[in-house]
Structures are given as structure tokens and as C-alpha cells.
Amino acid sequence: xxxxxxxxxxxxxxxxxxxxxxxxxxxxxxxxxxxxxxxxxxxxxxxxxxxxxxxxxxxxxxxxxxxxxxxxxxxxxxxxxxxxxxxxxxxxxxxxxxxxxxxxxxxxxxxxxxxxxxxxxxxxxxxxxxxxxxxxxxxxxxxxxxxxxxxxxxxxxxxxxxxxxxxxxxxxxxxxxxxxxxxxxxxxxxxxxxxxxxxxxxxxxxxxxxxxxxxxxxxxxxxxxxxxxxxxxxxxxxxxxxxxxxxxxxxxxxxxxxxxxxxxxxxxxxxxxxxxxxxxxxxxxxxxxxxxxxxxx
Amino acid sequence: xxxxxxxxxxxxxxxxxxxxxxxxxxxxxxxxxxxxxxxxxxxxxxxxxxxxxxxxxxxxxxxxxxxxxxxxxxxxxxxxxxxxxxxxxxxxxxxxxxxxxxxxxxxxxxxxxxxxxxxxxxxxxxxxxxxxxxxxxxxxxxxxxxxxxxxxxxxxxxxxxxxxxxxxxxxxxxxxxxxxxxxxxxxxxxxxxxxxxxxxxxxxxxxxxxxxxxxxxxxxxxxxxxxxxxxxxxxxxxxx
Numbered sequence: 001x002x003x004x005x006x007x008x009x010x011x012x013x014x015x016x017x018x019x020x021x022x023x024x025x026x027x028x029x030x031x032x033x034x035x036x037x038x039x040x041x042x043x044x045x046x047x048x049x050x051x052x053x054x055x056x057x058x059x060x061x062x063x064x065x066x067x068x069x070x071x072x073x074x075x076x077x078x079x080x081x082x083x084x085x086x087x088x089x090x091x092x093x094x095x096x097x098x099x100x101x102x103x104x105x106x107x108x109x110x111x112x113x114x115x116x117x118x119x120x121x122x123x124x125x126x127x128x129x130x131x132x133x134x135x136x137x138x139x140x141x142x143x144x145x146x147x148x149x150x151x152x153x154x155x156x157x158x159x160x161x162x163x164x165x166x167x168x169x170x171x172x173x174x175x176x177x178x179x180x181x182x183x184x185x186x187x188x189x190x191x192x193x194x195x196x197x198x199x200x201x202x203x204x205x206x207x208x209x210x211x212x213x214x215x216x217x218x219x220x221x222x223x224x225x226x227x228x229x230x231x232x233x234x235x236x237x238x239x240x241x242x243x244x245x246x247x248x249x250x251x252x253x254x255x256x257x258x259x260x261x262x263x264x265x266x267x268x269x270x271x272x273x274x275x276x277x278x279x280x281x282x283x284x285x286x287x288x289x290x291x292x293x294x295x296x297x
Numbered sequence: 298x299x300x301x302x303x304x305x306x307x308x309x310x311x312x313x314x315x316x317x318x319x320x321x322x323x324x325x326x327x328x329x330x331x332x333x334x335x336x337x338x339x340x341x342x343x344x345x346x347x348x349x350x351x352x353x354x355x356x357x358x359x360x361x362x363x364x365x366x367x368x369x370x371x372x373x374x375x376x377x378x379x380x381x382x383x384x385x386x387x388x389x390x391x392x393x394x395x396x397x398x399x400x401x402x403x404x405x406x407x408x409x410x411x412x413x414x415x416x417x418x419x420x421x422x423x424x425x426x427x428x429x430x431x432x433x434x435x436x437x438x439x440x441x442x443x444x445x446x447x448x449x450x451x452x453x454x455x456x457x458x459x460x461x462x463x464x465x466x467x468x469x470x471x472x473x474x475x476x477x478x479x480x481x482x483x484x485x486x487x488x489x490x491x492x493x494x495x496x497x498x499x500x501x502x503x504x505x506x507x508x509x510x511x512x513x514x515x516x517x518x519x520x521x522x523x524x525x526x527x528x529x530x531x532x533x534x535x536x537x
Contacts, residue, residue, distance in 0.1 A: 169399065169403065169408070172396050172399060172400055173400060173403060175391065175392055176389045176392060176396075176400050179389045179391055179392070180389060183387035183389070185370070185371035185372050186371050186380075186383060187400055187448070188376050188404040188452065189372060189400070189403055190372050191372075241391070
């Protein structure tokens with residue numbers, strides 16, 4: 001156990017944590033949206049992220065494009081992928097209940113992981129950006145350009161999803177269907193269509209999170225699972241059903257990990273995160289930021 | 298013969314293996330208030346759900362505005378002008394009052410009318426305007442029922458199905474709701490009302506059907522039923 005030697009060190013660890021947390025946050029928003037339409041934890045979220053990471057890896061291997069152009073490519077492709085996945089697979093299975101959907105998500109995760117291992121090998125891959133070693137410095141705290149871009153993308157993605165849910169009629173329908181599918185149908189909303197839209201956005205966000213991940217971490221086909229767990233913890237921190245809460249939950253998680261890695265040791269970061277997760281579930285199941293909602297009649 | 302907006306013909310409905318409705322037939326006249334009375338568990342809500350497509354009948358058919366509803370889902374029924382205010386209101390409690398109302402006008406044919414529809418609903422229930430930005434879950438029971446009806450009206454329904462709007466509400470609110478139902482009907486909305494409040498219902502209904510344990514038992518104008526011995530015994534608790 002050792003404490004921060006100076007304020008600068010503390011700020012640096014804090015900043016690193018916030019950046020790490022932005023990635024968790026984007027994945028968490030996706031997870032939270034998908035939970036809204038299917039009432040299951042979409043365990044394959046991390047595998048989808050890694051698939052996006054491989055897309056970027058191959059894109060920079062074969063084209064001169066910068067990985068950050070990948071956001072423009074990944075978002076439409078993964079939204080489409082999500083739509084196909086929902087209408088082709090989950091829509092049919094959802095009729096049979098939650099458990100089959102959960103099993104399907106689990107199967108999808110394993111399938112994706114093994115397909116990626118088969119086609120791309122299990123080697124670690126890294127995505128280097130031109131600015132990988134560029135950093136800005138402010139009062140002795142360094143901000144790597146990579147991470148700043150990722151944080152900006154995270155904020156933009158969160159804001160767009162937030163505005164979509166609050167300002168557009170389709171976004172409001174998404175929230176309505178998550179609350180009460182039957183009542184939404186009585187008002188003329190087609191629950192399957194609204195759920196497909198929600199799921200697609202969730203997968204699109206997983207893609208964004210994947211791009212963010214690959215420029216920071218080396219990855220292999222199985223690297224995603226831990227992100228599914230982290231996103232789940234972030235959602236638990238923020239409280240289900242709140243977009244801002246999910247991002248903030250991710251940031252809290254990132255800071256917590258970064259702080260504990262520095263003070264207690266790197267190997268402890270995950271242990272602290274899971275311990276905090278358990279404590280939250282026991283003492284504040286509605287999330288740190290979530291309000292306890294009145295029971296539905 | 299008056300125009301029939303809705304005809305239910307020989308309908309059987311099951312929940313799993315349990316039969317809830319037996320060979321039920323009845324009809325709703327255009328621009329009238331038709332009421333369905335019956336004890337708890339008589340199948341009134343089931344009948345409404347069958348009309349709005351939530352449950353599919355095992356036998357029989359439902360004819361709406363002259364054409365049969367075949368394999369009709371709730372969203373289809375809604376698009377045909379059937380608005381169902383379900384039992385227990387089923388508001389989106391985390392959404393604001395305004396958002397709930399806006400979603401009432403979700404269908405593309407009525408969405409452009411959202412603004413005017415809102416004015417109309419706020420005219421009927423001024424308290425909803427005051428509570429516009431509040432989450433629906435924070436409203437009182439009466440206000441929630443007003444919102445549920447308001448939300449259904451946003452769809453500009455031809456046929457409004459109301460499932461026990463007075464349940465659990467204070468008498469003064471019940472009076473307001475029944476007055477509103479009458480106003481809506483005068484404005485041209487056909488109403489099918491399910492109720493347990495027999496006295497109030499007989500006051501406003503043009504025609505009444507009585508369900509008993511899944512079977513249509515009696516029908517008639519309120520005046521006729523009031524002279525019926527069996528009806529008085531069942532609903533008014535006294536003979537003579």
C-alpha cells in the first residue's frame with residue numbers, strides 16, 4: 001500500500017481513471033439500452049466490441065486510414081449488424097422468454113470468440129495511431145491525445161443517445177417499450193420494431209466502445225468478456241435505464257480501478273471493482289445515482 | 298337499424314386451458330355509450346382485451362366498422378381507431394405527463410395533430426397541463442386516470458374502451474370522469490365502458506350488457522334493467 005507522492009500524481013491517476021471509465025461508460029450505455037428492450041444482460045457485448053476492434057485492426061492494416069476514421073465506419077456497420085441480429089435471432093427467441101434470450105446471447109458470445117480466434121488467430125493485436133505517443137501536458141498532468149479523442153467520442157455518443165431518447169418520438173417510444181411493452185402496443189407502437197431500433201443502437205455503441213478499446217489496449221478474441229463484466233458493473237453503479245448514469249457509472253468504475261491499482265497494486269484493481277459491485281448490489285440495488293422507483297402495479 | 302360500430306360474434310376465449318369467455322356475442326352502436334357490467338372475474342377485461350387484440354379468441358369473430366378483425370394485434374387495432382385504456386392505467390411512470398400524451402399520438406396519421414390534441418386534452422383535464430413536466434408515476438390516482446384517458450384520446454379514437462376508470466378513486470373524481478365520458482361521447486366518440494360502479498354507469502349508458510362468469514347474461518337499456526328482478530338482485534342488492 002502506498003499513497004500518492006504528490007497532488008500531480010493523484011491528478012494523473014484520476015485523469016487516467018476518467019479516460020478508462022469513458023470506455024466502460026459507452027459499453028455500459030449499450031448494455032443498459034439492450035437491457036431495456038430484452039430484460040437480459042447482453043453478455044456478448046464485449047465480444048461485439050472486440051469484433052469492432054478487429055475491424056479497425058484490418059482497416060489500418062490494409063488502408064492508410066487512421067483508426068479514428070473507424071468510428072465513421074463502425075457506427076453504421078454495427079447498427080446494421082445489430083438490426084440483423086435482432087430481427088434474425090433475438091426477435092424469435094424473445095417470444096419464448098428471457099432465459100432463452102440469455103442463452104442465445106451466451107452462445108453468440110462463444111461463437112463470436114471462436115470465429116475470431118479461428119479467422120484472426122489468438123495472437124494479441126495492437127492498433128497504433130499516429131498520435132499514440134503524443135500527449136498534452138497541463139500542470140504536470142499528461143493527457144494522451146488518444147485518450148482525449150476517446151473521451152470526446154464517449155461524450156458525443158452519450159449526448160446523442162440522450163437527445164435521441166429525450167427529444168425524438170422514437171426515442172420516447174424506446175423508453176415506453178422498456179417500461180411497458182403491452183401498454184405501448186395499445187398506443188400503436190410496434191414493440192418488435194422499437195426493440196430492434198434499441199438493440200441496434202446498443203450494438204452500435206458496443207462498436208464505438210470497441211474502437212476506443214483497441215487504440216488503448218492490446219486485444220485477443222477473448223478479451224471482450226471482461227468488458228461485458230465491467231460494463232455490467234458500470235450499469236449497476238449508475239442505475240439501470242439512465243444514459244447519463246451509465247456513463248458516470250463507467251467513470252466511477254474507471255477511477256476506482258485506477259486509484260486502487262496505484263495505491264494497492266495493479267492486481268487488485270479488479271478485486272476492488274467486483275467488491276464494490278457486490279456492495280452496491282446489496283446496499284443500493286437501484287444504483288448509486290438511481291432513484292428507487294415506485295413498484296409497478 | 299342503427300349503425301353498429303363493433304360486433305362481437307360467438308367468441309370463446311381461453312387463458313391457457315382455462316376458458317374465460319363462452320360464446321359471447323354483443324354489439325356497440327356508433328356514437329353511443331355501451332356499458333359492460335359484471336362481477337370481478339366475469340370476463341369484462343378479457344372481453345376488452347380481445348377486442349383490442351391483446352388476446353386472440355379461439356372461436357368467433359369480431360367485426361369493426363363493417364370489416365372483420367382477423368389475427369389483429371394491438372398495434373393494428375390502435376391504427377384502426379380503437380383506443381384501449383387498460384385496467385390499472387398502465388402509464389409509463391418514468392416518463393413525464395407530456396411524454397405520455399405525446400406517445401398517445403404516436404401513430405403517423407394522428408401525430409401531425411399532436412398540438413391540437415394536447416390542447417383538447419388539457420381543456421378536458423386542466424390539472425394535466427399543470428403537471429406536464431412531472432413524471433407520470435408521481436401523480437395522484439385520479440390524475441393518473443385522467444392521464445390514461447388523455448393519452449388514449451391523443452390517438453383520436455373512433456372507439457374508446459375504458460376498463461374500470463373509477464376503480465379506487467374518490468367520489469368527486471369519479472363524478473368528473475363520468476362527466477368527461479359524457480362530453481367525449483357528445484363529441485362523437487363511441488364508448489365501451491367496463492365498470493363496477495353500477496349506479497353511475499346506468500346514469501350515463503345508452504345500452505348495457507351484463508356478463509356473468511364468462512357468459513353474456515342480460516342486456517337492455519338502463520331503464521329496462523332497473524325493472525328486471527334478477528338484475529336488481531345481482532347489482533343493487535335488494536328486491537322490490
